[in-house]
Amino acid sequence: MEQSRIAQPIGSALDRFIKSNQDHFAYASGELSQLLRDIALASKVVNREVNKAGLIDIMGGMGSVNTGGDEQQKLDVLANIRFTRALQKGGEACALISEESETFMDLNNDGKYVIAIDPLDGSSNIDVNVSIGTIFSVYRRKSKPGMPIQPEDILQKGSEQVAAGYILYGSSTMLVYTTGHGVNGFTYEPTLGEYFLSHPDMQIPGDGKIFSVNEGSYNSFPDGVKQYVQYCKDKNYTGRYIGSLVADFHRNLLKGGIYIYPATAKDKHGKLRLMYECNALAFVAEQAGGKASDGKQRILDIEPKTLHQRTPFFVGSKNMVDKAESF
């Protein structure tokens, strides 16, 4: 049976909101609630570090690359440690898939959930004081708690997510998440150290006028994408591209728009990672009435083959993604 969407007064504290909505979860409600609290707690620590980044020695590169070949920033590594620790101590997660680790990490063997995370998204924007984010997906493990983690626990389709969301470290810090009953956004009040419901039951406009794509790579886009970008220009749409997926996605969620990261000559399968970037945002987009596709099929239906697999990504207002697909 379709459960009703969550209705809560604006200003509810996140903890209270999570608690009063835990009846919506089909099983193990207290554990998923705790997991969301652990993620929120880690995000507060990361937020503190992001805000101080210019003052202490945590800007700039580590001098290392991650598994995707990207140069690791100090804050990437720090954020990864913060989330890993919070999830380990929290006890509800059995395994963690992260952009910053080549293989998945075993956390608590008794835990019932598998987490996929991009601890810090938009790392090229850290040093220039531009919005960055965190992206997370939550899955239920398939194997019995206490048993060794199995491949089917790790490589689950996006449609199996039980919760997903992101934190945006922007002009204010926001946590936006879904447990499959709509999308709610919470704004962080730093002096109280608490998130409060500010954006209940978020809906993305069915149509929009913003297109977000890195046009520097235009020459190597597939023909259909070139034509769609030209179509946006012919329509006098507004081009907006921050270069932090979370920030670009969030703006388009509020205002209506499409975010595109297609296949390019450099990245034959696109740049963005299915497991810890696209799936979470696809789940949020669909729950807000939007759409997410790789250009041909629904992102949430893609069978993952590897942890760090990439996919072309078209996400945002439903009619815009439909139109892009038609090219």
Ligand code: AHG
């Ligand atoms: P990350 O910092 O986690 O590696 O992700 C960066 C991603 C994404 O945030 C952004 O939308 C995209 O890379 C920007 O890529 P381009 O610089 O190629 O446009």
Ligand code: MN
């Ligand atoms: Mn990222």
Ligand code: MN
């Ligand atoms: Mn990242």
